Amino acid sequence: MGLLDFIASYNLQEISFAAKTIILQEGNKAKYIYFVKKGCLRMWLNNRDTDITTQFFFEGSAIASLESLLKDEASDYTIETIEACSLFVMSRQDFLFFKETDESFKIWLDGIILERFFYYSKHLVSYLRTKPYERYIELLHKHPEILQRIPQHYIASYLGITPVSLSRIRSRK
Amino acid sequence: MGLLDFIASYNLQEISFAAKTIILQEGNKAKYIYFVKKGCLRMWLNNRDTDITTQFFFEGSAIASLESLLKDEASDYTIETIEACSLFVMSRQDFLFFKETDESFKIWLDGIILERFFYYSKHLVSYLRTKPYERYIELLHKHPEILQRIPQHYIASYLGITPVSLSRIRSRK
DNA sequence: GATGAAAGATAACAATTGATAAGAAATACC
DNA sequence: GGTATTTCTTATCAATTGTTATCTTTCATC
Known part of the structure; x- marks a missing residue:
């Protein structure tokens, strides 16, 4: 079962965004987690003049500044659509609620965090190597x-x- | 409360290792997770001739190839003592048992994974930046x-x- | 303390990347 | 379809790093 099937039961609102739309600005706190139905996005951070892209997201993946969402801190990252996108949106409030009360959601989230961790390890290694x-x-x-x-x-x-x-x-x- | 206080209640065996001892060899499956009482270690991976160090570990930190430990896969990493070390050792079996049955252990583990994830993100960003x-x-x-x-x-x-x-x-x- | 091994410093050269600039190609938008 | 903006290519020059080699220093062990 894919992510989109999994989150289908949560009856999330679907929102369309134009290409090159910033849906989370660096320095702001993450208020939402998004699930990509259609389109692609990138997560990047500012470095003096140039920006640095840390990850691309495509159909069927979840996208959020997890650190900001979990810690309620300002995000180091900006999230921006590359193409026109159609995203399912879950508020931070609901996210935290499901995290505490919904066992399958908690298991899914732990999986996402672990996956991201492994992804970052490998990405880092590729840089070092x-x-x-x-x-x-x-x-x-x-x-x-x-x-x-x-x-x-x-x-x-x-x-x-x-x-x-x-x-x-x-x-x- | 530090990590060493936390794991004190688990009555783990304490083992001493000489400097430059390999306690997990790349390609092998992780059988243990260690907690550093004294000394320091490094985690590294092989790249052709030269090795690449991804992280250093000091007193009060846990060290293991989490990916290998959790997935029961061969480790990409080697773990090696730098100085002579005194480590508390927990077997993979106990680790998995506590993870499933001991709520505070599970919470601690989730914290470690999250912490490592954030660490790797920042480390990667520092490389990119x-x-x-x-x-x-x-x-x-x-x-x-x-x-x-x-x-x-x-x-x-x-x-x-x-x-x-x-x-x-x-x-x- | 003597000896050998490991670690660090320095130098010369090749290869790669960054910075800047200018022009070509592709894309968006009216 | 035409215009403007964005993206991509190419070139030049400066700066940095890798490679290799040699030498010095430090450290471990007998």
Whole structure:
């Protein structure tokens, strides 16, 4: 059973967002957790002039600043739609309520946190292990769908390099 | 209450290890979770010739390959003592038993996972945000105790650079 | 204290990336 | 369809890091 089936029983409101809409601004507290029905988004954080993309989200995934949502702190991250999106929305209040009262929701949430943790570990390791060129090749093989769907300068931001450098790498083959 | 107080009630066996002892080898399944009473350790993974240190552990912290322990998979990581260590040991069997039956243990574990998740997020962000030189300066300010206690080539391995490069960076001031 | 091994410093060269700029290509919008 | 904006490419130069090698210093062990 996919995530969207799972959350179907929660009767969440579905909202449409235009492309390039910021749904959580860095510095604000997360008020919602979203579930992606259609479209894709990115989570990024500001670094002086350039932004750094930490993760892409596609259909069937949950997206929220978990740290902000759980700790009620200002988010370090901005969440922004890349394409026009259709999202299911759950308020923080409901989120916390379900977390405490709904055993299957709690189990699901623990799973999400664990999954994210493993994802970040692997992502970090990939940074430690490989150079930008190799990271690009790795991404090309493991997630070609990301490269096809996501504009190149976001990919560069995700790989931790400049768009110029990524363009150079691509032309190197 | 610190971690060592918390786990005191579990009557764990205390074992001493010499410096540079490998207590979990990459490729093996984690059979234990350890709690550091005295000494320090590092978690690292192999990358061709050089190893990459992902985290240091000091007195009062728990150390295990959580992914291996929870999923019963071969560990990607090696755990090795840096100094001579005195560790409390809990078997995987007991770990899983307490996780299922002991509510306060489960809460503690969830906290550890969340904490590690946030740690990895921040560590990753620091990699994306800064260059080796800046990462070194950041470490110097935030965790001077690490620099004082840990041999320099492990620091280099942790910063994602070669020992030569770190030595150069240090002489740059 | 002597000896050998491990760790750190320094130097030279190659390779990669960042910064900046300018132009081409693609896309959005009226 | 035309215009403007955004995205991507290419080029040049400076700065940083990796690699390799050699030398010095520190540390462990007998």
